[in-house]
């Protein structure tokens with residue numbers, strides 16, 4: 001070991017422990033103390049470790065390090081993973097990518113002595129440190145899911161890489177390597193500890209099965225038991241085993257630095273296993289079709305395949321190799337890595353073998369995770385349309401449009417916005433998708449590599465297309481430039497008259513099929529695909545329908561727009577929520593209830609501190625006459641909890657603080673349900689719950705779920721419609737949701753009113769968009785130009801609430817809502833659009849206004865309610881309206897005035913209680929009336945039209 005290495009090591013070890021090692025013969029193994037929550041089962045306790053006697057590892061048959069170690073600087077990595085880097089390069093070159101990318105955000109810092117530190121943070125986690133010292137070497141350390149613990153990688157070599165990644169529950173992972181051409185990898189370890197030093201050696205430490213447990217690292221160090229599998233294998237030895245996954249005798253031993261020579265028994269016989277999932281048995285000289293782990297079986301043995309690296313496992317090995325499958329069917333070493341794109345079609349489709357091995361519920365959870373987890377989603381930055389990299393929003397809009405491209409994969413595409421033609425970069429069109437999508441850059445003349453001289457919408461068409469045009473009777477002499485619309489109508493550039501419709505020509509569709517060219521898809525076949533957060537289980541039935549009336553539902557966060565959307569599903573969909581949706585919502589409810597629990601725990605801490613201060617004050621008063629201090633004060637209060645619960649509480653609060661609570665699901669529900677139960681029954685928590693009105697972060701709806709926290713945290717919990725309605729949000733990703741509906745017959749039974757008849761015949765598409773998905777200045781509203789009506793949702797109870805104004809300052813929520821309203825109303829795309837304002841959460845307004853005057857919101861400081869002495873219990877809106885009703889009128893008028901001042905038109909308003917289906921139903925019927933009036937307006941003269949002009953006193957109530 002060189003002096004520099006020593007210096008680095010001692011700098012890393014803030015404690016400055018002395019390390020006695022021989023030159024060039026170093027193995028260090030460190031572990032950090034596990035800091036996760038307690039587990040509900042017993043673990044062997046570890047003796048405390050003397051920090052000066054940290055065990056180190058030695059290789060039994062050490063190989064000499066031929067290269068002199070120097071300390072060059074690691075190249076700065078823009079893209080953290082070499083695979084991803086390669087992929088980006090491929091894409092930039094315009095070639096098809098041939099590697100599966102991984103996504104890691106890298107933070108790099110260079111120190112003065114030329115050593116590069118990289119802190120990689122994949123999901124907002126911190127505490128991971130990659131430390132590399134080698135020519136052309138790279139060292140990655142990615143803590144995929146931060147649980148507040150530290151992952152540290154240290155490597156010193158040439159031409160090789162060292163990678164550490166900690167997944168769920170990883171804690172205190174440290175790897176040292178000093179070798180050449182080797183690759184070290186620690187993955188998802190809880191207490192994994194590794195060291196290697198040999199030429200062309202590979203070291204891999206894997207621990208999957210053990211859940212995060214306090215003491216696992218200690219156990220490893222105190223050498224009584226290892227919670228990790230430690231593996232190491234020399235490449236030279238690989239020939240005598242069928243593959244790299246072979247079990248072999250331990251070659252890593254743990255030595256106490258000061259008593260070297262004493263090899264702890266438990267450690268020396270640790271199972272050793274090499275994990276190189278990407279190298280199959282056949283590559284290593286074994287037979288094809290063997291299991292990648294046990295090397296048994298043949299090609300006919302049933303196997304499950306990793307969706308990242310294609311490693312195949314037999315039924316005996318699959319669970320060991322894939323662990324708890326938090327991202328679906330992936331080897332544990334592949335967790336966090338994007339999937340092999342050729343497997344995208346099989347996401348969520350599990351083998352019969354897995355179905356036999358796991359319960360139906362587990363399968364459901366795993367398949368859902370496989371479809372929904374972030375790592376498995378298509379990455380927008382890997383898709384280029386007309387040479388422009390897509391943003392998240394553009395990808396979303398592309399996937400959610402009426403007729404999206406099929407089998408979208410990373411790569412280059414071209415898109416003709418005018419006609420809707422879509423193709424792979426440099427190839428003829430492969431489909432016709434929805435036109436006019438604001439996705440990608442402008443189309444290039446050579447987009448499809450055409451060489452015919454004939455242009456369609458600025459793109460030089462291919463020979464096959466020209467052939468098709470000619471056979472369809474389109475005059476192509478003189479290399480004309482055509483403009484082709486989405487409906488197939490075409491005209492020549494510079495000429496005003498339409499020449500005809502391409503798709504109307506007889507036999508054209510057959511011809512296109514023959515030439516493998518796309519034809520427009522029938523509306524009845526159109527259905528969004530591949531979008532996980534699209535909550536739409538119903539196949540739209542456009543046949544025989546009039547045009548779909550699009551309703552655009554939006555509101556400031558927390559306004560209740562998703563509740564209203566869910567109400568619509570319950571009201572108008574025969575099967576409101578599919579199995580998948582229920583499962584997603586269940587996970588969301590469970591994750592929310594943990595969040596509420598964490599808020600409760602935080603409250604408990606606060607209340608405990610308060611009562612301790614009180615107690616100390618009282619005691620110091622009592623004793624002031626005698627001693628004058630309160631040193632004898634007992635720290636136990638009414639809000640104290642047991643050390644075990646305290647540890648769980650600290651762990652949960654850590655996640656809350658880091659905003660990373662989602663990271664522990666769904667595994668946490670299974671693991672910690674008994675602790676939740678214990679916690680919930682604890683007197684201190686019950687006492688805190690009683691004071692829930694003092695916990696600002698706890699939404700009012702939280703008590704509905706918290707009261708059933710134990711039931712909800714169970715794996716077999718099935719949310720009722722009511723639970724789904726009361727839950728915050730729609731799905732965890734919460735982006736865009738759409739549903740098609742028409743008003744059910746029953747609502748019109750016996751009603752011959754033509755207006756209702758009109759409403760019943762129409763079909764509607766309700767599109768709910770999260771305000772934050774609209775982007776800066778609501779720029780993505782352009783995508784929704786074809787909507788007929790905007791339903792803007794405002795929570796009446798927001799008038800005394802505060803939120804972040806986007807610049808770090810606080811802002812009244814009602815004013816924030818008004819700001820969003822103004823941006824949408826004045827957006828050029830919605831210039832002539834009708835607006836229907838839903839004033840929601842009327843029930844909360846009525847409760848609140850008795851305590852907090854409406855005038856606390858500056859905008860409403862003119863509110864001066866008339867109080868009647870003769871108020872009855874049963875107030876109606878017309879006679880003796882309650883203060884709540886008057887406040888509603890006032891707020892409605894303020895919004896109407898605002899709308900009129902911005903547009904000169906009338907705003908329609910409804911009073912709604914989102915949790916009451918009747919008011920929501922009424923509001924949607926009112927929306928359909930507004931659309932009908934809009935149609936009728938076209939038939940009126942200007943003077944007649946004035947009946948629809950602005951007046952501030954018409955409500956749906």
Ligand SMILES: Nc1nc2c(ncn2[C@@H]2O[C@H](COP(=O)(O)OP(=O)(O)OP(=O)(O)O)[C@@H](O)[C@H]2O)c(=O)[nH]1
Pocket residue numbers: 555556557558559560561562563564699700701725726727728729730734770771840841842843844912913914915916
């Ligand atoms: N009491 C009461 N609660 C409501 C009403 N409408 C919605 N809620 C609750 O308010 C919370 C927020 O409602 P959401 O529908 O998620 O609001 P959102 O507009 O989707 O908000 P974000 O998801 O934050 O954008 C949920 O817990 C709902 O159950 C209502 O009329 N009365």
Ligand SMILES: [Mg+2]
Pocket residue numbers: 558561562563728729730
């Ligand atoms: Mg919501």
